[in-house]
Amino acid sequence: MLKDLVMPQNANVFVSKLGDILVKAIDQPLGYAINWGRIWSLWPVHIETACCSVEFGAASGPRYDVERFGIIEAFGSLRQCDLVVVQGTITRKMAPRLRLVYDQMPDPKYVIAMGACAITGGLYFDSYNVLPGIDGVLPVDVYVPGCPPRPETLIQGCMLLQEKIKCMKAR
Amino acid sequence: MSELPPGIKLEKEDDKIMTLNVGPQHPGSGHMRIIVKIDGDYIVSCDPDPGYVHRGEEKMAEYRNYITNIPHLERPVIHDSCNILYPYCLGVEEILGLEVPERAKYIRVIASELNRCVYTLYWLAIYGIFLGHSTMFMWPTGDRELLIDLLEKLSGARVTHAYFIPGGVRNDMPANFEDVCIRQINYFEKRIKQYDSIFYSNPILKSRTIKTGVLAQQDAISLGATGSVLRASGVDFDVRKKEPYDVYDNLDFQSNTLKSGDSYARSKIPWLDMLESCRIIRNALEKIPKSGSVRVKLKPNPKAGNVETYKRVESGRGSLGMYIISNGKPEPYRVKISVGSFRNLICLPYLLKGEKLGNMPAVYWSLNYWPVEADR
Amino acid sequence: MSNTQNKSNLNGDVHIHKNTDSNSIDKKEDDRPEFETNLANTLLHNFGEKIKIDFIKKNRIKVNVQKENIVEIAKFISLNMKFDHAEAVTGIDYPEQNEIEVVYHLGSYEDNLSNQILALSTSAIREDDPTPGSDRTKLPSLRNVFYSVEFHERECFEMLGVYFENHPDNRRLLLPEDWADIPPLRKDFKIKGR
C-alpha cells in the first residue's frame, strides 16, 4: 500500500495535493493583496487614436489629476503598462496597430473604450474608414460614453474598472 | 567582405543605417508614424506616414446637409473647434447669401480667440512633455481649464462647442459673461507670462531649440508653410491681417513675426499670439454692440445654387481654408478642408534631414502639427 | 467685409458650373473688382485661347486650362505672377461629364497679393472602372513648379485615383495599406447605409 503510494507515477498525486494546500493557504491572501495592488496602479499605455486624447491629457492635468488614483500620466514603454485607453475613433489603418499594442503588453491588461467612436463608431458610423466600435479588435472592460467624455467621466470609468478588478480572480 | 561571425549576416550595403518606426505607439509621435532612418545619431531620411485618424470627413460631408455637417466637421480639432468651423460658416453664408448680425460677429471673434488660446496651450503642453519638461505639461493643461470654462459658459460644451452656425452663433452670451471673461483673461495673461521664466528662458531649452531645424524664409515660402511656422521664418502673413474676415479689421492687434526660423522661434510665436489674443478679446469686448440678435433665421433644409467658394481663416495652426461646392441640393457637392497641419507636414522631412535624433521631438512638434486634423 | 459686398459679389460673379446647361454669360464689367480683373487679363494676354476664366470675385479668380498646358501656365503663374505656394489641391469627381476636375488653390505671400487666391483648374479623363495608376486618369504633376503640392497630390491620387506623372513619390498617404476598393472620393463609391 505504502509502496504503491511512493511509486514515481503516484508522486504527482502528492505534488498536486501539496499544491492544493499551498493554493488554499497562499492564494487567497495573496490574491487579495495583488488585486489591491492592481487597483491602485493602473498605468496607461501611451497610444492616442483620435481626438479624445485631448480630454485624456486634460484628465492628467492639474484640475482632474488622475494620479490621485495611481493612474500616472501615460508614459514610456508599453511593456510596463497595464491599461489601454482607446482614445476615440479606430480607423482601419489603426486597428491592426492597436491589436499589436495590446498583444505586446504583459498580462494582466485592461481596456477602456473612451468616447462614442470607440464604442460604436459614434459620429462616424457611416464613414468608410472607421470601425464601428472596437469590440472586434479588443476585449473591452469598461465603456466610457461621451463625445468626447468629460475628464470626470473618464475618471468614473477608471473607478468602475477598479471595482471590476476587485471582483476579478487574481492570477 | 571579411568573415562574419556565424549568425550575423550583412543584409544590405548600407547596413549601418538603422530604420526606426516612431509611432503610432510611441511617446514622441502622436497619432502618426514617422519612419526615420538614422546613421549613428544623424537622421538620414524621414518619411512621415499619417492617416491613422483618417475618418473621411470630406466624403461624409457630401451626404449631410449644410447644418448637420457642423458637428462632425469640428471633430478634427476639437480643441480648436470654433476656428475650424469658421471658414465653413463663412463659406455657407456666402453660398446661402446670409447676413450675420454685428453682435454675432464680435462673439465669433471672442470665441475664436479663446479657442485659439485653448489649442495653443494644449500644443504647448505637449511640446513641454516632448522636451522632457513635465511641469510644462501640467501648467498649460491647468490654465487651459480657465478658458474652457469660459467657452463652456458660452456654448454649453467643454470642447466640442458646435457654437458657430451659418448666420451667426448658436446662442447669445450669458448675462455676466463680459465681467467673468475680463477677469479670467487678466489672470490668464499674468499666468502665461510666467511661462517665459520656466520655459522660454530656460538655458537647456534654448540650447536644444535654438538653431535646430532652421527653416529659411525662402524655403518656408516655397514649401507652402503657414501659421506660426511661416511667421517664425520672417514672413509676415496672417489671414486676420491680410484678408480680414468678420470684424478683424476693426480690431487693434498685430501679427507677430520672428526672423530666425528655428524651433525656438516656432515655439515662441504661438505664445506671443496668445498674448495678442488676450488683447483682441479685450478690444472686442469693448466694441461689441450691447444688444442685438446673434443669428439669422435659417430655413430647415437650405438649398443653394451652383456656387463655389473658398474661404480661409487664421486658425491655431495657420491658414485654414474650406472649399465648398454647391450644386443646388441640400448637401454640398464637395467639401475640401485645407488645413495648416497638412500643409506644414511637408516641412518635416525637409527639416529633419541631417538633424540629430535628439532634435526630432523638438523639431517635429514645433511645426504646430495636429495629426488628427491633418488626416481629416 | 460686410455682407452687402458678398451679395454684390454673388450677383456679379460669373460662374459656369459643370452641371449647368445655361451658359448665360452676362458680363457686368462694372461690378468686377479691378485688381483681380487685371490679374486675369495678364493671364489672358499671355495665353489667350489656352485658358478660360471661370469667374472673378473679390480676392478669388478661377481659371480653367487644358492638362497639356497646365505646367506651362503654372510656371508662368509662379514666376511672373508671384503666386508662390499651393494652399490646396482638390479633386472633384463629375461622373456625368466623365471627368475629374483638379483644382489648385494658389496663394501668395507677397504683400499685395496675399489676399488673393488663384484657383487653377484642369480636368482628367475619368474611367468607370478605375485601376489607379495604370489607367487613363493621368495629369502632369506640378510638383516641380510648386514644391508644396507634393503631399496634396499624393492625397489626390489615393482619394480619386488621379495619377500625377513626374511626381517623385506617388505612394499612398492617408488610406490603409491594404485598401483594395475604388478611390473613396469618387461619386460611385457609396458609404455605409447611404
Next chain:
Amino acid sequence: MSIIAPRFRLGYFIKSLLDNVFWIIILLTLIGIPAIQVVLFFIDLPVIEGELLTPFLALTWLADPSRTLPIIKALMQTDFFKIAVFPGFGFAALLAAGTIFIERKLLAKLQLRVGPFYCGKLEGILQLMGDGLKLISKEIIIPAKADKPIFWAAPLLFVGAAAAFISLIPVSPGWVIADLDVGLLAFFAIIGFFPIITVLASWSANSKFPFIGGIRALHQMVSFEIPLILSLLGIVILTGTLNLSEIVESQSNFPWIIFMPIGAIVFFIAMLAELERIPFDLPEAESEIVAGWLTEFSGMMYGLVQLGSYLKLYAFAAIFVVLFLGGWNGPMIMPQFPQEIITEGIELGPISVTIPGLPLFTPEMINGTFWFTIKTIGVIFFILIPRGVFPRIRIDLLLHIGWYKLIGLAFVNIFISLSLLYSGVLGPGGMM
C-alpha cells in the same frame, strides 16, 4: 480573469491571514520545533555573556525580556544583520522607497496637482506598495530574439551592483558593512559596473530603441566618470586616505564643501548624469527612444531596475554627504545615557526598575545616523528638484559639458586643494 470572485473586503483578507497563522502555529509545534532541535545538535552555537547559547537557554531567555537584549545586541553585530537590515539593504530600501513617494508628491505639488492621494487613505502613502505588488504579479515578457540569460541577469546585476555600492557607506561610527582601506577606489570600481550592465541589458534585448538607449547610457556614464573621479582627488590629497570612515572623521571640524565648493558642484552635476536623472535622463528619453534601455523590461524586471536606480540614488547622495558634508558629524542631540540608570535602575519613589543591558543603541550611533539621514535626505531633495524645472538635454551638449567644462572645473578644484596643501593651511601637515 473572467472568473468572478467574492468582493474584496479587508475582513476576508484578515480572516484568510489568520487562517494561515493558525495552520503555521500547528505545523510549527508538531514538526518545526522537533526538527529544529534535531538540526541544532549539529550547529556551533554562539557564546553570549560567557554562556553558550543552547536552545534551552535561548527559550528561557525569551521568557525574560531583559535577558534577550544581549541576544539582540549580538545579532545586531553579525554581518547578516548589517547587510540585510541596518546600514545595508533594508535601511537603503526604506530611504529609496521614501524617495520615490516624495518625488511623486513633490513633483505633483510643483505642478499644482495633488499626486497619489487615495491609495492607503492617508495622502496615498501606500502608493508605492500598490505599484510594487502589481509589478510583482505582472507577466514577464522576454523578447523572442533576446539573449535570454543576460537579459534575465541584467536587472539582478543592476540591483546587485547598487547594493554593493551601499555596503561602502559609513552611516555612523562603526556602522559600515565593508570598512575598506581603499573605499574610494572600490566606489569607482563599482560605478564602473553600471555602464557595462546597461550595455549588456540593452544589447541582449535585441531591439532598436534599447540599443540606442544603451549606447547613450554608455557614452554618458563613461564620460562623466572622469570628472566624477577628478572632483574627488582634492579630498584625497588633503586627507591622505581613501578610507571613507577616515574621510568622515577628518571633517569633524568643518565639511570639505567649505574649501572645495567647485569640487562639490562638479561632483553633484556628474552625479546627476550618472544617475540618469532629468535633465540628464537621455538613456530613458521617452519622446525620442520610447523608454531607452528599459524599453523591453516588463513586470518585476522593470521593478528591480527601478529599485536599483533609486538605491543608486540613495548611495550617491550618501557618498556626497560622506565626502563633502561631513557624514555623521553634527551637534549632539542625544545626551550620553546616565551611567547609574544602567547599573542601578530607575527609582520612582517606592518603585525601582532595573533595566540591565541598556542601552541597545549607543548615543553616538543614534546621533550619527540622525545627522547622516538628515543630510542625505537634503541632498536627495536637491537631486529631485531639477526634474520639475528643466527639460531634457541633448546627448552632444551633455558630452560637451562633461568633457570640456566639468573636467576643467575639476582641475581647478585640484589646484585649489594643492595650493591649500602646500601653503600649509590644511592637510596632513597643516592646521588639521
